[in-house]
Amino acid sequence: MEPLASLTKRKISGTARLTRNSKIFKTIITAIQEKKGEHIVSLDLRQITEAVSDFFIICEATSGPQIKSIADNIEYRVKEATGENVYQREGIQTLQWVLMDYVNIVVHIMLPEQRKFYNLEEMWSDSSVKEHKEP
DSSP: OOGGGGGGGSOOOSSOOOOTTSHHHHHHHHHHHHTTOEEEEEEEOTTOTTOSSSEEEEEEOSSHHHHHHHHHHHHHHHHHHHOOOOSEEEOTTTOSEEEEEOSSEEEEEEOHHHHHHHOHHHHTTTSEEEEEOOO
């Protein structure tokens, strides 16, 4: 399973860069927290020239059904709050690692084993990392 492969197929549009205070960013974090996503972090990739987006948001879920619930809630809340649709969503068949591509923000919802194995935080260690605790 290689969800990251899809990210190389598209380019970041010339739209304004996002921040952690952007409505879509805050909405995604809240949607994850509503469904009890764990170990939520955001990676700020704006200073990395080869990055495919402005931010990665990564979280864990304890089961496949919880991964689906988090992904569905993100999609619903983002559409409701911003009118934006997910550009691409992968991994929904296996529910071990779901990738949600909002172009400037890419969300990774993973089982703990996949997160440990792929270790995205280490792969993008040049980024600025922020933990998002429950409200």
